[in-house]
Amino acid sequence: MNKNTQIIKSSLLKRKRSEKYFKYFGLTGIIAALLFLTIIITSIFTTGKKAFKQTAIKLEIFFDPKIIDPENKGTEETYKSANYKIVIKNALLNYFPSVNKRIDIRDLTNFISSSEEERLLEMILKDNTLIGTTKELWLTASSTIDVIHKNLEMLNITEKDRLIDNKEKKWFTKLLDDEKLKFQFNKTFFTSADSTEPEQAGIWGSAMGSFFTVLVTLILSFPIAVAAGVFLEELAPKNKFTDFLEVNINNLAAVPSIIFGLLGLAIFLNVMHLPRSAPIVGGLVLALMTLPTIIIATRASLKAVPPSIREAAIGLGATKLQTVTHHVLPLSFPGILTGTIIGMSQALGETAPLLMIGMVAFIVDVPGSFLDASTALPVQIYLWKSTAARGFVELAAAGVLILLTFLILMNSFAVYIRKKYEKKW
Amino acid sequence: MGFWSFSVFILIIAISAYWYGNTKALRLNSNSIEKLPSLPKYYGNYALIWLIFPCLLGVFLWITLNTYILDTILINHLPKELENSFAGGINMLVDRVKTINIDNPFPGTNPELIDAAIFLENKSNEVRAYFLWGIISISVLLCFVSLKKISFKFKARQAVEKSNVTLLILCSIVAIITTVGIVFSLIFEAMRFFDQVSIFDFLFGLSWSPQMAIREDQVASQGSFGAIPLFTGTLLITLIAMLVAIPVGLASAIYLAEYSSSTTRSIIKPLLEILAGVPTVVYGFFAAITVGPFFREFADFFGFNIASESAIAAGGVMGIMIIPFISSLSDDVISAVPQSLRDGSYAMGATHSETIKRVVLPAALPGIVGAILLAVSRAIGETMIVVMAAGIAANLTSNPFEAVTTVTVQIVTLLVGDQEFDSAKTLAAFALGITLFCMTLFLNLYALKIVQRYRERYE
Amino acid sequence: MKKSGNLMSSKIKISSKDVSVFYSQNKALNNITFDIDEKKVTSLIGPSGCGKSTFLRCLNRMNDTIDICKVKGKVLIDNEDIYAPNVDPVLLRARVGMVFQKPNPFPKSIFDNVAYGPSIHGLASSKDELENIVLTSLQRAGLYKEVKNRLSETGTSLSGGQQQRLCIARAIAVSPEIILMDEPCSALDPIATAIVEELIDELVKNYTIVIVTHSMQQAARVSQNTAFFHMGNLIEFGSTQKIFSTPQFKQTQDYITGKIG
Incomplete structure (x- = not known):
């Protein structure tokens, strides 16, 4: 045993220890990253799940002929012009006979969401024999009551910090004790567009906006990107121009998305006068943005096709273009499709450029075409988050959950395709 | 019809x-x-x-x-x-x-x-x-x-193929047209801005308050367009983001490339990539709703007051977003270091960590630097997180607990809502846009070049 | 001078007993048993894939770095089993240096390349001592004259032959007892090969050298003993002279005359 062995042996323990620490350092990095992921998802899930249910109040509604159809005409016009707020008010007063001051009556009526007046009208229009009868109904509560019902601990804070005052608290507790309150599934959230009232606002409008936007993006970017990818990978001669093109595409992939929004604003809106806030402009901007992603994916999967296939086709007398369209492209198609789906899920989650071209507006109608003013899912989340009123934050979180669901579906599909058609040459 | x-x-x-x-x-x-x-x-x-x-x-x-x-x-x-x-x-x-x-x-x-x-x-x-x-x-x-x-x-086939190839070339040129479109639209509007505000005031001015410019009684006084507070705000947030992302991302990359078995790797890598696939608006929401209030209560606990919109909330969450960029690029780079170098080091009696620290990482350094530069460029251009969590007050500060604003936040603030394309307020967004474009362009070009050269070395 | 080395009674340095190596289920080496003498050059020859490199990597436990690789049997160095549970591969590898097929200098300066071993093991207590070790190692590897003015240049800037000698210098900087060489000249041109071979002749005075080689001429030129491997088996082992002049087995004969290979 020589002298070096002695020296090394003496320091060995320390080195082994630092070896262990370093490994833990790496492991800590992974754990931290995964922890962040878990925290983000749980935090959003716990906030967002509240928005999928809403509070309803059970009331005995008397469809009073004196209010709905005082002159007994029986026409739709009369039904439409009737004031159903009074019907609801009477039902409430019936339940709380002690309320008699005007201001109290108003506060009490505010327990019920204003959308329920519309619902009563629709019930009458469907079946006018209801008039004169009494029916037990679960009416959607207003957002304030909803918030209190979801966070019952809020009842215990002092009156001035509370959303409802003492007399409202008394009414609320009575409803709660009599089991007149329940949670029902928030259907509105999935069927309507934005609204000023949280309990009436929904995601459907922005989802349709996103659908049209991404559809335009797909129609434009997919063919152009595949064509460009094929040219650059298979046909382009090696020269200054194609080098420049390549640098250009790589760089475009890293340009901040908001810059594309500025481009859209300056060119598509100000020069070309395309309609503001429309999915077609959003789609155009996002198409330019996703082009590099799909081009790069196309080139990668073309590159993965072994040259022997090309040589075989060319050996049979096929032209370069025939070789590519008949053999190489079909073989690389799964890869291109995967890249495209990933590009589309990027487009679906992109927000900043859409803000620039005005897809950030209060839009209560569900868009029906590429040209209608609309928002998009991520923009709707941003809008709801920025709304000060209570109840919108939950909507935003629920919107995030919907957006993430779509993204997970799209990405799983991409993974599925990749796994299914993965080829080892 | x-x-x-x-x-x-x-x-x-x-x-x-x-x-x-x-x-x-x-x-x-x-x-x-x-x-x-x-x-x-x-x-x-x-x-x-x-x-x-x-x-x-x-x-x-x-x-x-x-x-x-x-x-x-x-x-x-x-x-x-x-x-x-x-x-x-x-x-x-x-x-x-x-x-x-x-x-x-x-x-x-x-x-x-x-x-x-x-x-x-x-x-x-x-x-x-x-x-x-x-x-x-x-x-x-x-x-x-x-x-x-x-x-x-x-000869019809030649003619058809020729026009098909022409079509393919035209499609490729869309990328160039886009770049040209970006550069020209930004420059054109920015020039109009610099007609009203001097470029020197813009680049070196210390005060940013564009909202004064549209008040009617202040037609003469133009509002101030000094972009320094925006630059410092952007830098501060980028710095915080990097302080989160570099250690975590690099540690993850090292563990994935050097220590983990191939099965763990195949599970963890996609999980990390989820972080990259989460839309930025979701991060923004998380920063504003969870992280911001958390820091505020944290500070309350120690008896000082901070706003719920702060550089640290936005920067921290942005750091989380950047982690997968650094980890996956660095993982590739570290894996590309040839095995022969590791063998050489093991054969000398080096431990695994000594090999990583003294041979693998120095060899991979250029690639890692490239990855970090790309991540920085990403952080500078990131919009939604800062819009939702950093605030809009242009404070010239280096205190991470204060609200700061960034170039991207100001572009959004200036352009969302009513736009008048004659006022300096609206045009300022384009001046900021071209500044942002140039910053990220140089970072990207430089980073891509480094990464390219690194790849050539070991391939 | 080549085979005149010291023909006197030679001490056994390494002794391999029933060594078998498995890659997952595949057996790469089959019950290898033979002894390697101290301060002699032992060459391992045989056709590609015969397991000679695998055996070499068993001697400093480099196979540990491959997960699927399992070693059975005993390798004794100075009568100690290096696969015993209490043996640390770090310590072992400091005693058994290795030079690889392709020169693999670290992307550091020439000086740092050689200083790497002493510094990780803490062998030099001062900067001067470290410098001393580096310079001596470079001198012993016969590289000092060529690089003395460019010690801070990166190791990859040297020519192939110089890089390989740098790797040898790097290996001897921790004063190992044994140096393993895995086809050290296969990536070098004839002139560089000749220089490295001369260096081996010089080094064998102080170190035990085991060299894997593809070239029978090289084995004949540099080694005193030769082991012939075929299909994971040790076919024949003996003095180089004997193996090349009067091989006992047909496979050895066939390989040496170029019928298999």
Whole structure:
């Protein structure tokens, strides 16, 4: 045993220890990253799940002929012009006979969401024999009551910090004790567009906006990107121009998305006068943005096709273009499709450029075409988050959950395709 | 003529053109000993190309020019008095007319406006008809000429392939056009901004308060457009993000590339990539709703006050977003270090961590630096997280617990809402845009070059 | 001078007893048993894939770095089993240096390349001592004259032959007892090969050298003993002279005459 062995042996323990620490350092990095992921998802899930249910109040509604159809005409016009707020008010007063001051009556009526007046009208229009009868109904509560019902601990804070005052608290507790309150599934959230009232606002409008936007993006970017990818990978001669093109595409992939929004604003809106806030402009901007992603994916999967296939086709007398369209492209198609789906899920989650071209507006109608003013899912989340009123934050979180669901579906599909058609040459 | 009937019409012409080209070629082939130089289908395809390309070009022109033409016609049509009586100027008036539903106008709408809307509707139909018929006649003419060309001397396959390749080249050039479009649109609007505000004040001014510029009683005093607070804010947030992302990302990359077994790796890598796939608006939401209040309560606990919008909340969450960029790029780079170098080090008796620290990481350094630079460029250009969590007050501060604002936040703030393309306030967004573009461009070019050179070294 | 080395009684340095190596289920080496003498050059020859490199990597436990690789049997160095549980591969590898097929200098300066071993093991207590070790190692590897003015240049800037000698210098900087060489000249041109071979002749005075080689001429030129491997088996082992002049087995004969290989 020589002298070096002695020296090394003496320091060995320390080195082994630092070896262990370093490994833990790496492991800590992974754990931290995964922890962040878990925290983000749980935090959003716990906030967002509240928005999928809403509070309803059970009331005995008397469809009073004196209010709905005082002159007994029986026409739709009369039904439409009737004031159903009074019907609801009477039902409430019936339940709380002690309320008699005007201001109290108003506060009490505010327990019920204003959308329920519309619902009563629709019930009458469907079946006018209801008039004169009494029916037990679960009416959607207003957002304030909803918030209190979801966070019952809020009842215990002092009156001035509370959303409802003492007399409202008394009414609320009575409803709660009599089991007149329940949670029902928030259907509105999935069927309507934005609204000023949280309990009436929904995601459907922005989802349709996103659908049209991404559809335009797909129609434009997919063919152009595949064509460009094929040219650059298979046909382009090696020269200054194609080098420049390549640098250009790589760089475009890293340009901040908001810059594309500025481009859209300056060119598509100000020069070309395309309609503001429309999915077609959003789609155009996002198409330019996703082009590099799909081009790069196309080139990668073309590159993965072994040259022997090309040589075989060319050996049979096929032209370069025939070789590519008949053999190489079909073989690389799964890869291109995967890249495209990933590009589309990027487009679906992109927000900043859409803000620039005005897809950030209060839009209560569900868009029906590429040209209608609309928002998009991520923009709707941003809008709801920025709304000060209570109840919108939950909507935003629920919107995030919907957006993430779509993204997970799209990405799983991409993974599925990749796994299914993965080829080892 | 509607768009759908137009499409069907073109489709019918297309099928018959192809069929005619094909059969004519077949007939020529069968009627003589001499054969056509290309397969008959190429003659059909040739005619088809001469139909489809002009069509697409025409439709593109129509979409581009339609609004412009209609707006001009409408402006010329509208009586001057109406224009003067309408608050908000001629552009607002045009927009107003467009939103009128002529079948069921909102009660109380100015009848003159309804008339204008009806006029617009008629004109719009007229213009569309002109365009679509024009497109059809030109396409059919060209298609007809191309069918005439079928002869024994004409090599259709070469012609078809040539035009296909041209199409592919045109598609590739879209990337260049986009870049040129970005540069020109930004420069053009930024120049108009610099007509009003000197470039020196913009780049070196210490105070940013653009909202003063549109107040009517302050026409003379322009508001101040010193972008330094925005730059420092951007840098501060980027710095915080990097302080989170570099250690975590690098540690993850090292563990993945050097320690983990291939099964763990195949589970953890996709999980980390989820972080990259989460939309930025979700991070912004998380930063604003969870992280911001958390830091505020944290500070409350220690007895000092901070706003819930703070550089640290935005920067920290941005760091989380950046982690997968650094980890996956660095993982690739570390894995690319040749095994022979590791073997060399092990053979000397180095432990695993000594090998990583003293051989692998130094060898991978250029690649890692490239990855970090790309991540920095990403952080500088990131918008939604800062818009939702960093605030809009332009504070010149280095305190991470204060609200700061960034270049991207200001672009959004300036452009969301009413825009007037004459005011310095709106144009300032483009000046900020070109600054942002240049910063990220140089970072990207430099980083890509480093990474490229690194790859060449070990491949 | 080549085979005149010291023909006197030689001490056994390494002793391999029933060594078998498995890659997952595949057996790469089959019960190898033979002894390697101290301060002699032992060459391992055989056709590609015969397991000679695998055996070499068993001697400093480099196979540990491959997960699927399992070693059975005993390798004794100075009568100690290096696969015993209490043996640390770090310590072992400091005693058994290795030079690889392709020169693999670290992307550091020439000086740092040689200083790497002493510094990770803490062999030099001062900067001067470290410098001393580096310079001596470079001198012993016969590289000092060529690089003395460019010690801070990166190791990859040297020519192939110089890089390989740098790797040898790097290996001897921790004063190992044994140096393993895995086809050290296969990536070098003839002139560089000749220089390295001369160096081996010089080094064998102080170190035990085991060299894997593809070239029978090289084995004949540099080694005193030769082991012939075929299909994971040790076919024949003996003095180089004997193996090349009067091989006992047909496979050895066939390989040496070029019938298999």
